[in-house]
Amino acid sequence: MHYEAPIRKPLIEGDKSYHDITLDVVRPVESSAPRSWWIVFSLALVAFLWGVGCILYTIGVGIGTWGLNKTVGWAWDITNFVWWVGIGHAGTLISAVLLLFRQKWRMSINRSAEAMTIFSVIQAALFPGIHMGRIWLAYFVLPIPNQFGSLWVNFNSPLLWDVFAISTYFSVSVVFWYVGLIPDFAMIRDRAVKPVQKHIYRILSFGWGGKAKHWQRFEEVSLVLAGLATPLVLSVHTIVSMDFATSVIPGWHTTIFPPYFVAGAIFSGFAMVQTLLIIVRKVFSMEQYITIEHIEMMNIVIMLTGSIVGIAYITELFIAWYSGVEYEQYAFLNRATGPYWWAYWSMMTCNVFSPQFMWFKKLRTSIMFTFFISIIVNIGMWFERFVIIVTSLHRDYLPSSWSMFSPTFVDIGIFIGTIGFFFVLFLLYARTFPVIAQAELKTILKSSGDNYKKLQEKEDHGDH
Amino acid sequence: MATTNNIIVNALYDDDDILLAGVKQVREKGIEIQEVYTPFPVHGLDKAMGLKETRIAIAAFLYGVLGLTTAITMTYGMLIVDWPMNIGGKPSFTWGENMPAFVPIMFELTVFFAAHLMVWTFFFRNKIYPGCKAQNPDPRTTDDKFLMEVVATGNTEELMSLLKQTGAIEVSVNNAQHA
Numbered sequence: 001m002h003y004e005a006p007i008r009k010p011l012i013e014g015d016k017s018y019h020d021i022t023l024d025v026v027r028p029v030e031s032s033a034p035r036s037w038w039i040v041f042s043l044a045l046v047a048f049l050w051g052v053g054c055i056l057y058t059i060g061v062g063i064g065t066w067g068l069n070k071t072v073g074w075a076w077d078i079t080n081f082v083w084w085v086g087i088g089h090a091g092t093l094i095s096a097v098l099l100l101f102r103q104k105w106r107m108s109i110n111r112s113a114e115a116m117t118i119f120s121v122i123q124a125a126l127f128p129g130i131h132m133g134r135i136w137l138a139y140f141v142l143p144i145p146n147q148f149g150s151l152w153v154n155f156n157s158p159l160l161w162d163v164f165a166i167s168t169y170f171s172v173s174v175v176f177w178y179v180g181l182i183p184d185f186a187m188i189r190d191r192a193v194k195p196v197q198k199h200i201y202r203i204l205s206f207g208w209g210g211k212a213k214h215w216q217r218f219e220e221v222s223l224v225l226a227g228l229a230t231p232l233v234l235s236v237h238t239i240v241s242m243d244f245a246t247s248v249i250p251g252w253h254t255t256i257f258p259p260y261f262v263a264g265a266i267f268s269g270f271a272m273v274q275t276l277l278i279i280v281r282k283v284f285s286m287e288q289y290i291t292i293e294h295i296e297m298m299n300i301v302i303m304l305t306g307s308i309v310g311i312a313y314i315t316e317l318f319i320a321w322y323s324g325v326e327y328e329q330y331a332f333l334n335r336a337t338g339p340y341w342w343a344y345w346s347m348m349t350c351n352v353f354s355p356q357f358m359w360f361k362k363l364r365t366s367i368m369f370t371f372f373i374s375i376i377v378n379i380g381m382w383f384e385r386f387v388i389i390v391t392s393l394h395r396d397y398l399p400s401s402w403s404m405f406s407p408t409f410v411d412i413g414i415f416i417g418t419i420g421f422f423f424v425l426f427l428l429y430a431r432t433f434p435v436i437a438q439a440e441l442k443t444i445l446k447s448s449g450d451n452y453k454k455l456q457e458k459e460d461h462g463d464h
Numbered sequence: 465m466a467t468t469n470n471i472i473v474n475a476l477y478d479d480d481d482i483l484l485a486g487v488k489q490v491r492e493k494g495i496e497i498q499e500v501y502t503p504f505p506v507h508g509l510d511k512a513m514g515l516k517e518t519r520i521a522i523a524a525f526l527y528g529v530l531g532l533t534t535a536i537t538m539t540y541g542m543l544i545v546d547w548p549m550n551i552g553g554k555p556s557f558t559w560g561e562n563m564p565a566f567v568p569i570m571f572e573l574t575v576f577f578a579a580h581l582m583v584w585t586f587f588f589r590n591k592i593y594p595g596c597k598a599q600n601p602d603p604r605t606t607d608d609k610f611l612m613e614v615v616a617t618g619n620t621e622e623l624m625s626l627l628k629q630t631g632a633i634e635v636s637v638n639n640a641q642h643a
Contacts, residue, residue, distance in 0.1 A: 018503065018608035143538060152542040156551045161568040168572045172579040179583060182592070183606070187503070190603035206592035209599025210606060214590045215505040217518045221586045224524045225579055232575045239568055442504040442608075446480075 002446035006457055010450035011105055013288040018442050022187060025438040028284050029188055033431055036283070044423035051417005054410045055130055063133050065410040072393045072405040077127045079385040080415050083268070084124035084422075085166070085240055086261070086381060089233055090269025091117025092173060095180075096229035099222065104444050105297050108289040111184075111437045112280060112430075113273050114177045119425040120272070121170045123418040128162070130414070158242040165239040169232055176225045179218070182208045184434035237265045244388065251331035251392035254319065260312035264381060267305035267351070270298050271377035276426065278371045280435060289436055292365050299364035302377065306355030309384075313352060331392055339404060340391045343383050350380020470615045472498060473623055475632035476602065477610040480506045486630035487512045490614060495623065498613040501605040520589070524582040531577025535570040601638070613638065 012021075033041075058065050068075055091113040098106035129135055140146060141163045143153050153160050185205035192198035208214070241261035244252040274295065281290040320332040335344045354376045358364040395402045429435075446452045477483040484506060490497060497513055510517075540559045543549065548556040555561035587593060605611045612632075616623050620637065627635045 022503075022607045143542065150546055152547055154549060154551060155539050155543050155569050156549075156554050156562070156565040158568075161572075164569055164572040164576075168576045172575060175579060175583045179586070183504070186598070186600075187606040189598065190600070190606045202598065203595045205598075206587065206594055207596025207599050208592055208606075210501045210503060211590075211599065212500045212502065212506075212509050212513055213515055213518075214592075215502065216510040216515060217520050217586055217590065219505050220518045220520050221582060224521050224582060228524075228575050228579050231571070235568065235571055242568075439504040443507070 002452065003456065004447040004453070006453065006460070008448070009291075009293045010453050011108065011289075011291065011293065011448040012441070012445055013291055013450045015451045016288070016445060016449055018445065021436075021438050021442055021445065022191075024286065024289070025184070025434045025436045025441075026188055026191060028431055028435065029433070030191070034283075037427065037431065041424065041427045044420045044427060047416050047420025048424050049417075049420075051414050051420055054413030054417060055126070058130055058410055058414070059135055063131065065408060067405055067407045067411055069403055069405070071396055071401050071403040072390055074389050074393065075405045076386075076407050076411040076415060077131045079382065079389055080418060081124050081127035082240055082261075082385045082389075083382050084120045084127075084418065086237060086265035086268045086385075087272045087378075088117040088120040088124065088169075088173075088269065089237060089262070089265035090273050091115070092169075092176075092229050092233040093266055093269065094273070095176065096226040096233065099226040100230060104448055105294055107441045107444060108286075108436050109273065109277060109294055109298075110440075111177075111180065111433075112277060112435050114173065114180075115426065115429050115433070115435075116269075116272060116276060117173050118170070118177060119422050119429075121166065121173065122425070123422050125166060125170065126418060127414075158239060158246050161239045162243060165236045169236045172225070172229060172232060176222075176229055179221055179225065180437055180440070181433065182206050183210060183218070183439040184437065186210070187438060188434065234262055237261045249392050249396075250325070250327040251335070251388065253328075254316065256312055256315055256319070260309065260316075263305045263308040263312065264351075264384060267302060267309055267355075268378060268381035270302050270305070271374040271381070274298055274302070274370055274374035275378065278367060278374070280430060284430070284435065286436065289441070292367075295367065295370055296361075296365050299358045299370055299373075302373070303355045303358035303364070306351055306358075306377070310352035313348065327397070330395075334395055335387060335391045338391065338395065340387065340394070343387050343391065347380055347383040347387050350376050351384060354380065470617060471620055472638040473614045473616050473620065473627065474601070474634075474636050474638045475612045475614060475627040475630070476604070476634040477612065477631060478608065478633050479631075480504075480610060482631040483610040483612065484508060484512055486612065486627070486632065489630050490612070490627070493626070495626075496615040496617070498615050500613070501600045501602070501611040503606050503608060503610070506610070520582060520585060523585050524578045527581035528574045528578035530581075531574040532570055534577065535566070535573035538573075539566040539569060 014020075016024075066075070066077070091110075094106050094113040095110040098110075129138055132138055141153065141160065145152055155161075182205055185201050186208035189198060189201035189205045192201055238258035238261065241257035245254060245257040247253060277290050278295070281287050317332055317336075320328045323329075334340075354373055357369070357373065363369050390405050394404060475486065477486060480502070483500070483502070487497060487500065487509065491512065491514065500509060500513060502509065536559070539562075543556065544559045544562065550556060554565055559566075592599070600606060600611070601613075602609065602611050612627075614623060614627065616637075624635045624637075
């Protein structure tokens with residue numbers, strides 16, 4: 001029943017019992033924050049507050065505070081939007097797609113990856129909101145008749161599809177995450193000694209008691225949610241890419257966009273998961289749960305999706321040439337050799353070249369190297385969106401209106417602010433939430449735990 | 465199960481395999497198990513206890529159909545009947561012609577309804593809600609212990625020794641009644 005092929009590496013190292021898993025997961029919640037946490041949290045909070053200031057300035061004065069001009073009407077804001085949404089995708093991929101494929105290695109990373117999803121989708125959702133200019137009219141995107149008559153929202157528009165896609169994605173991710181959290185909150189509740197803490201976790205845990213029937217439903221709900229979230233996550237970045245692909249701008253109007261965007265999203269998302277988890281495992285001494293094996297698996301995903309993205313870039317170039325459309329050809333020539341050549345080649349180096357190092361086992365099992373590459377990939381994916389958006393716009397059909405984009409301090413401030421906001425949320429999460437799905441992890445201890453695997457091996461040899 | 469008049473015996477286990485074997489032994493003797501509390505889903509426990517399969521996935525499917533219907537009704541009512549708009553030359557005379565543009569909305573609402581209403585059903589059927597009193601009688605069952613509640617209809621002493629034999633680490637008569 002608990003058998004697993006000996007060739008599979010253990011996913012839980014050390015001599016762990018069920019109780020040890022409980023203790024290791026609950027430790028960050030029950031202990032007080034170390035000084036390093038406070039330092040990082042303060043930095044993130046300052047960045048966040050700076051971002052709030054810039055957002056308030058934008059709302060008060062208007063979009064004119066940004067570096068946008070008549071030609072480049074979309075720039076950093078939409079770049080950041082797509083970048084953050086893309087990062088979110090890895091969390092759903094790990095928790096939903098890997099659940100459907102019964103990949104056990106998802107279990108010690110899915111909780112944090114999903115937290116990352118939720119926090120990055122929050123950052124993403126900020127940008128279309130403030131780009132509206134008059135954020136107090138944001139309810140215009142909802143399917144309600146506006147006050148000038150019975151004019152409804154336009155269901156033909158990809159921008160409206162985006163509203164539905166992002167809000168469904170966000171809310172379903174939150175629910176999926178929360179259902180998984182309930183048994184773990186119950187564990188913290190049952191251990192809590194301080195009355196205030198006990199009360200808070202009692203509310204959060206919904207009174208979960210782990211009855212057999214409830215676990216049966218729990219597993220069914222997780223499976224169905226995974227089944228729903230899998231096409232959902234693919235639809236979200238598909239629809240984001242349609243914001244571009246359904247327009248008639250050279251460089252945007254391509255049918256390759258949906259799969260290319262989804263691959264890029266998984267690529268950047270896994271890179272962000274690596275960045276976060278390499279820190280989490282170190283700070284919370286969870287090396288025995290988030291093992292080198294986990295890091296290697298994720299590096300393989302990064303290598304694969306990075307290569308898919310690379311093929312997409314080359315296909316784009318080929319099709320631009322093969323289509324015979326001059327505008328399309330110029331758009332791509334301009335990307336690679338025009339005034340934004342540095343952005344294009346940064347993108348190429350970071351996204352296509354750098355993941356190829358992962359072919360070497362030595363490199364993909366190195367923590368330091370993985371951390372380095374994960375940062376490079378995130379930078380590269382930001383540049384990808386910048387290249388797609390700004391270089392396609394800045395030289396349009398009329399050479400007289402060609403221009404360049406340069407960000408103002410507000411553009412930069414809001415971007416830094418979202419990074420700060422993201423880390424504020426993640427750091428708070430890391431100290432108050434169970435960062436590993438411990439209930440789920442306990443189910444694989446006997447099949448994938450180091451000690452149990454060794455025991456199994458001994459028994460196997462005894463039989464011969 | 466209405467067993468409030470009976471005596472309930474609690475048997476605490478510290479291993480899922482021993483618990484599972486214990487459940488099977490107790491059931492073979494024809495003794496009714498009222499509830500089993502475990503810190504994680506123990507595979508095969510529902511079958512060993514004779515629980516029926518959950519129908520929550522069927523509910524999710526129906527909720528999805530409801531979501532799809534909502535999307536179709538909404539797009540039809542708003543953009544075909546009430547205020548047809550010519551957008552990019554997309555045909556807006558009939559819903560069928562305009563349908564390809566509505567596919568993303570139809571898909572998203574299907575998922576939205578199926579996921580959220582299923583989770584609400586999950587909460588409702590399990591009677592769990594924010595602030596609900598902990599349903600497990602022993603706080604150790606969310607950590608590493610497994611608790612089996614058995615209905616004692618006959619000799620309590622005999623039942624307790626049977627439970628001890630199945631490998632329970634603690635066997636006690638439950639005084640506090642709870643749902």
